[in-house]
Amino acid sequence: MSAPRITGHAKLAGVIGHPVEHSLSPVLHNYWLARHGIDGAYVPLPVVPGSFTTAVRGLQASGFRGANVTIPHKEAAFALADEVETQARIAGSVNTLVFRDDGTIHGSSTDGFGYLASLEAESVSLESLSVRGPALLLGAGGAARSIATSLMEKGMSVIFANRTNERATTLANELAQTWCAHMQSPAPALSTLDWDAWESSLGSMSLLVNTTSLGMQGGPAPEWTPDLSHAAETLVVSDIVYVPRETQLLRCAAARGLKAVGGLGMLLHQARPGFQAWFGAETEVDDATVAHILAVLKNR
Numbered sequence: 001m002s003a004p005r006i007t008g009h010a011k012l013a014g015v016i017g018h019p020v021e022h023s024l025s026p027v028l029h030n031y032w033l034a035r036h037g038i039d040g041a042y043v044p045l046p047v048v049p050g051s052f053t054t055a056v057r058g059l060q061a062s063g064f065r066g067a068n069v070t071i072p073h074k075e076a077a078f079a080l081a082d083e084v085e086t087q088a089r090i091a092g093s094v095n096t097l098v099f100r101d102d103g104t105i106h107g108s109s110t111d112g113f114g115y116l117a118s119l120e121a122e123s124v125s126l127e128s129l130s131v132r133g134p135a136l137l138l139g140a141g142g143a144a145r146s147i148a149t150s151l152m153e154k155g156m157s158v159i160f161a162n163r164t165n166e167r168a169t170t171l172a173n174e175l176a177q178t179w180c181a182h183m184q185s186p187a188p189a190l191s192t193l194d195w196d197a198w199e200s201s202l203g204s205m206s207l208l209v210n211t212t213s214l215g216m217q218g219g220p221a222p223e224w225t226p227d228l229s230h231a232a233e234t235l236v237v238s239d240i241v242y243v244p245r246e247t248q249l250l251r252c253a254a255a256r257g258l259k260a261v262g263g264l265g266m267l268l269h270q271a272r273p274g275f276q277a278w279f280g281a282e283t284e285v286d287d288a289t290v291a292h293i294l295a296v297l298k299n300r
Ligand code: ATR
Pocket: 138, 139, 140, 141, 142, 143, 144, 162, 163, 164, 167, 211, 212, 213, 214, 220, 221
């Protein structure tokens, strides 16, 4: 692959976060830039809480085309954007900013897109899932919110189960409200299940999504091994954890012959809309992209 080209006309973007040094986005975007032979660069932008607006205005003044936004600035990005896409409005957070020539900022949330694209890449059909039953989402944080929103847009009913049940109830209520405020159609069914009850409920679910940090290397319970014995044989099991690439959850699913989808795809696909907006080229998550990112992860 040719060396990156960065001239005085380079197209610039980056990722704003705190901390930001662990973000894989610079590796991914610069890999795609080099592959496409684009004159551009994507940099990590460490911005402390409280300095987000100053930083964004500075980037705009410096000719940047936009930025990804990660923890803890996603809500601030939502508040700052002049125009926010419907899905990001429902999800309540923004992870992609595009600076327009007229000085306005467009905000979107691409996590849900990334999740759906990762299912599609594994030949999972949302249409057939929604006919078979609801999606069960484990967790009630920002990732659960974004994924639930994108599943709802595809007409799927969503059930949340979270260790702290109150958070799940609050999330379901908030999503129902924001859906009604922003969409013309009635919200698909949203409900909650007790954390202790989710494993025994799997027989009626079409999709299981782990959005918690359970199973993550360095997380609260890396060896977390759920009981999938009640699952219907058509259940699709997905995990947004991507380190390790094959979590215990995915291993249990594979052992039962269930379709299992890992979290790396979501991470890679969510980057595509930003890349296209800032650098003007459609890119894809192919085997070479996955291999490149896996090699980087291995050396961390
Ligand atoms: P994000 O916004 O990235 O989705 P988060 O807000 O940190 O993440 O949420 C992490 C999720 O993992 C939460 O749903 C959390 O459950 P609580 O709301 O009860 O805290 C869940 N989680 C973390 N550790 C857990 C554990 N040991 N057992 C069960 N759930 C856990």
